[in-house]
Amino acid sequence: MLSSKASATRTDTNVKIHPTADVDQGAAIGAGTTIWNWTKVREGASIGSGVSIGQHVYVDTNVQIGDRCKIQNTVNIFDGVVVGSDVFIGPSATFTNDRHPRAVGEWQVSHTVVEDRASIGANATIVCGVTLGAGCMVGAGSVVTKDVAPGVLVVGNPARPIGNAPPPKRVRRVGDES
Numbered sequence: 655m656l657s658s659k660a661s662a663t664r665t666d667t668n669v670k671i672h673p674t675a676d677v678d679q680g681a682a683i684g685a686g687t688t689i690w691n692w693t694k695v696r697e698g699a700s701i702g703s704g705v706s707i708g709q710h711v712y713v714d715t716n717v718q719i720g721d722r723c724k725i726q727n728t729v730n731i732f733d734g735v736v737v738g739s740d741v742f743i744g745p746s747a748t749f750t751n752d753r754h755p756r757a758v759g760e761w762q763v764s765h766t767v768v769e770d771r772a773s774i775g776a777n778a779t780i781v782c783g784v785t786l787g788a789g790c791m792v793g794a795g796s797v798v799t800k801d802v803a804p805g806v807l808v809v810g811n812p813a814r815p816i817g818n819a820p821p822p823k824r825v826r827r828v829g830d831e832s
C-alpha cells in the first residue's frame with residue numbers, strides 16, 4: 655500500500671500509506687502507522703508509532719501527534735496543534751488555529767494541546783488556544799472554547815463539564831468470562 659508520493663521520513667518500513675494519500679517527504683512517520691485514502695500530511699508534521707489515520711484527514715505543517723492515536727475520517731488538524739499519545743479523534747472533528755480569522759491580513763496562530771488519552775467525539779470543534787487535559791472526553795458535536803480539566807467529560811456548545819469521563823473499556827480476550 656506504499657505510495658510513490660509517500661516518501662516521508664520513516665522510522666522503519668512497517669508504515670502503510672494508501673496510494674491516494676499525499677504524505678510530504680518532510681513529514682516524519684513512526685513505525686507501524688497507517689494512513690488511509692486521500693489523506694494529506696504536510697511538511698514538518700510529526701506522527702508517532704502505531705497511529706491510525708483515516709480517510710480525507712488533513713494534518714497541517716508542524717502538527718505533532720504522539721503514539722497509538724486513532725484519528726477518524728475527515729478530521730482537520732492545523733498548525734499549532736500538539737496531540738499526545740493514545741488520543742482518539744472522532745470523525746469530522748475539527749481544530750482551529752486563528753481565534754479571530756480574517757481573509758486579509760496576518761494569521762495569528764494560537765496553540766492547542768491535546769494531552770494523553772483524551773477523546774474527542776464526532777464533529778466536535780476545538781476553538782484554538784485551549785488544553786484538553788489528560789484522559790478527558792469531549793461529546794459529539796461539542797464546541798470547546800475553554801480548557802478541559804484532566805479526566806472530565808464536557809458536552810454542548812459551548813462545551814461544559816457534566817461529570818467524569820468514562821474509563822477506557824476493558825479489552826476482552828479469548829477465555830475471558832462475560
Ligand SMILES: CC(C)(COP(=O)(O)OP(=O)(O)OC[C@H]1O[C@@H](n2cnc3c(N)ncnc32)[C@H](O)[C@@H]1OP(=O)(O)O)[C@@H](O)C(=O)NCCC(=O)NCCS
Nearest residue numbers: 744745774775776791792793794795796808809810816820
Ligand atoms: C458525551 C457522551 C460520552 C455522554 O455519554 P453518556 O455518559 O452515556 O451520557 P448520557 O447519554 O447519559 O447523557 C448525559 C446527558 O448529556 C447529554 N448529552 C450526551 N451527549 C451529548 C452531546 N454530545 N452533546 C450535548 N449533550 C449531550 C444527554 O442528553 C444527557 O442530558 P440529560 O441529563 O439532560 O438527559 C456521549 O453522548 C457522546 O457524545 N459520545 C461521543 C460519541 C462519538 O462521537 N463517538 C465517535 C466514534 S463513532
